[in-house]
Amino acid sequence: MADELPVEVRDVDMAFRTGAVTQQVLHKVSFTIRPGETLGLVGESGSGKSTMGRILVGLYVPTGGSVRLFGRPITGAERRGNLAAVRSRLQFVFQDPHSALNPRMRIGDSVGEPIDIAGGHSRRDRNGRVRELLEMVGLPRDSAERFPHEFSGGQRQRIVIARALALQPSFIVCDEPVSALDVSMQAQIVNLLMDLQEKLGLSYLFIAHDLAVVRAIAHRVAVLYAGSIVEVAPKADLYRAPQHPYTRALLDAVPRPDPFRKRGPVIGGEVPSLLSPPSGCRFHTRCPNVMPRCSVDVPHLLETGPMRQASCHLYDPEPLCNVE
Numbered sequence: 001m002a003d004e005l006p007v008e009v010r011d012v013d014m015a016f017r018t019g020a021v022t023q024q025v026l027h028k029v030s031f032t033i034r035p036g037e038t039l040g041l042v043g044e045s046g047s048g049k050s051t052m053g054r055i056l057v058g059l060y061v062p063t064g065g066s067v068r069l070f071g072r073p074i075t076g077a078e079r080r081g082n083l084a085a086v087r088s089r090l091q092f093v094f095q096d097p098h099s100a101l102n103p104r105m106r107i108g109d110s111v112g113e114p115i116d117i118a119g120g121h122s123r124r125d126r127n128g129r130v131r132e133l134l135e136m137v138g139l140p141r142d143s144a145e146r147f148p149h150e151f152s153g154g155q156r157q158r159i160v161i162a163r164a165l166a167l168q169p170s171f172i173v174c175d176e177p178v179s180a181l182d183v184s185m186q187a188q189i190v191n192l193l194m195d196l197q198e199k200l201g202l203s204y205l206f207i208a209h210d211l212a213v214v215r216a217i218a219h220r221v222a223v224l225y226a227g228s229i230v231e232v233a234p235k236a237d238l239y240r241a242p243q244h245p246y247t248r249a250l251l252d253a254v255p256r257p258d259p260f261r262k263r264g265p266v267i268g269g270e271v272p273s274l275l276s277p278p279s280g281c282r283f284h285t286r287c288p289n290v291m292p293r294c295s296v297d298v299p300h301l302l303e304t305g306p307m308r309q310a311s312c313h314l315y316d317p318e319p320l321c322n323v324e
């Protein structure tokens with residue numbers, strides 16, 4: 001069905017166990033992505049955002065909660081069959097195009113490999129499709145005969161995107177796809193992804209470590225802190241009036257050209273260890289608005305406006321007995 005939700009994530013937990021040690025990387029994460037929508041998933045290094053991306057393309061099995069892709073559960077007993085059924089509709093674009101491309105393979109073979117694996121195409125059709133894909137991402141058709149080292153970092157990311165499009169996916173996880181590029185190249189790749197979305201009706205989960213990068217591309221933004229979503233909002237609302245203290249701190253860290261702009265308090269400290277996360281609100285060790293109950297009561301993601309949610313006791317005036 002054209003209007004089925006590409007992604008529905010409900011209360012997802014992900015814990016990694018090494019011997020007796022457990023690292024709770026994701027905690028009760030929920031979100032949806034609609035057809036043709038880009039959800040920006042933003043958080044510092046170690047917040048769990050790449051783990052979430054890998055769950056969505058079937059690389060990790062969550063330890064709790066449920067994930068549905070195109071209406072099919074990929075958690076539970078039906079996982080294997082449902083993942084196989086939706087596999088061609090999902091793709092992943094990694095941060096580092098160097099490691100995503102085999103240096104000894106010609107570009108045409110790298111881009112055409114998913115078509116070869118899927119089978120059912122003549123050599124002529126496959127080569128025609130490769131040329132079409134290279135053109136779609138703004139590379140000359142003769143790129144097919146060349147090797148990865150002959151291209152710049154931005155061009156290599158275009159090649160990776162062409163390969164991701166080979167099987168005509170509907171949903172792509174873009175995991176920091178521009179963070180290894182310089183600023184002008186970042187803008188070109190973001191514009192390319194937006195053009196492709198408009199032409200092909202793609203949905204994206206766009207993962208980034210700062211709010212500046214997702215500003216151009218995201219329709220909505222989810223902010224992840226120490227494995228939990230602390231705020232979700234339409235892009236315009238989030239940038240105009242951030243609600244969670246952590247979102248405000250991330251926005252204050254974004255460089256802006258106005259020399260007279262008054263900066264808020266800059267966030268201090270490190271993301272807490274997920275081996276022993278802080279009690280109560282996980283952000284309380286760094287929060288400029290911390291209150292006595294914050295180290296005891298766990299805040300929950302609550303409706304704070306149209307299509308807006310935040311998990312912070314500033315929006316939850318009733319004391320709760322929800323100590324975890």
Ligand code: SF4
Binds near residue numbers: 245283284290291299
């Ligand atoms: Fe800060 Fe308390 Fe809100 Fe957590 S719950 S973000 S510590 S004010």
